[in-house]
Amino acid sequence: MTGGEAREPRGWLGWLERRTGLAAGWARARGAAVPEERARSLPFGGVLLFALALQIATGLLLLLYFVPDPAGAFESVRALMRDVPYGWLVRLVHAHGANLMVALAFVHLFHTAFAGAYQAPRELVWLSGCVLFLLVLGSALTGYILPWSQMSYWATTVVTASLSYVPFVGTSLVEWVRGGEFVGAPTFRRAFAAHVGLLPLAIVGSVALHLAWVRRAGLSERPRRAGDVRAAVRIPFHPRVTLRYATAIVGYAFVLTFLVFFAPDLFFPAEHLLPADPFDTPPNVKPEWYFLWAYQLPRLLPEALALALQGAALALLFALPFVDRGGRRHPLDRPWISAALALALAALVGLSVLGYLA
């Protein structure tokens, strides 16, 4: 596939190769046969992997200066933004990167669902992807509280208060998550522990499983209409597909750079620039854009019904590969599933817009 076996390097590189097998592994990966259309499609998964690496790298750098305590968190973020050399760059890349990563995760999820790429033999790829989606949302939520600004404090109050809709145990659940009756220092410490410890571990573990299962099942082909029996053209992963990944990653970096340098306040209203004050509720307290749909639904429906709907939607999301087992992947060949997905997407966007305007 690649013109024969690669010659084993000599010297210390050979020593390293005999122990790690990295070059052989890369040779196998670059030669792996993948569908030709992968060199023309948008590689959301690959870009998400890059985004995750960027989040981990910038997060580790932020840890060098961030003071993980409500008494010093806001001041330390201010110092990062104004005094630490290039601290502003690291912090803004992390903060905007989180928003872009959540947006990409939504797109990747719906793209995969519309393409029916969750069908056999990729059920585990889908399930691990759904878990990853929830972990990314959890990571964004717990990271949002850490600057301990007015909006992070009050948005966390609103988001955690929504747990009170859970029947019977709602109030206890809110107190358990907050570590007390109100959002405060215990909530902050829980969020910090989850954001820098628990969730990154879970995400990295889930990504490893996700990638291992992607490799085992192979990259999915573009969905074809029923009756289209043309054989799929397969090409080596390198160079065309790797070039496609690199192009998409540079595109992502371009968007992120634009946001960091030219729209630094896009995701962060003025309330983000004020220290948290539990005695001063700012007007229009709302969660971040990716939770607006969940914030708005209980305002339109009875709370218990809204919660039940959200739970059912989540359960259906996980169950999709076991519900849609027809083997036909093209959206037009499985109209009911496509219609349900379109409805879910419209509801998600519509509720978010309503929540934004509320």
Next chain:
Amino acid sequence: MRRLAATLLLAAAATAGAQPADWDADSTCVTCHEAEIDAALAVPVPEWRDSVHAEHQVSCDACHGGDPRLEDADESMSPEAGFLDDPSWTEMADYCGICHEAVAESYRAGHFGRIMQAGVLVPTCDTCHMQDGHRILASQPEQLVTRESCPGCPGVEDPERGVALLLAVRAERSALAAAIDGVERKGIELSDFRAGMAQVHDAFERALHEFDSGNLDAARALAVAQYRGLAEQVAGFEREADGRRRLGLALLAALALMFAALWNTGRPRE
């Protein structure tokens, strides 16, 4: 006691995560006065809704006493509920001073406060700040302080000069606020500068509300100097923000070139 009650009410509303849009929906004061047959009694409600007081969830009872939670109007405005009605002109500074403590203290200790004790009718808080009713706006000194309105004022020999000095301080403050807004829009947080600006403002307002023309010049000069000192530092952050944008442009150009090169290389060849 009323100050404590107002503070506790504010704290309770805040910690309960009250929704700003409907936080006053259960107020007996608001519902009764909105439905008031006597139009004059309904006038304060829309004015108050537009005010800085409503913005900060300070309701009628913070100044007028009473208990807006009691459904019966008579009960909510009874002496038992702590109802105080409208203040007389000699009580005005005490009413406003429930929250605006420092300014009221300056007023009482200052020129007008002293001669008020002798029974002289003097301007009070509402003279300047309730020109538009319960909207409680910033004073308009250019309309209020004239030779005609202050004919007997020994300290106001040149009202135009006094007004110009006051407006100059306001202009410095507005320019600083606009500069801070501009820098924050570019991603540099300056809430400590806002706090510094508020401190200068408070100190100047305290001096101003003594209405002692002898002290006013010094207070004005100090406020202008402090505002300009802050503005210089903010200008430093403005230059820093502009430098960041130049770096951003260079990075975007490099990324655009990389993207074009990769795109071109990855194109399928015939």
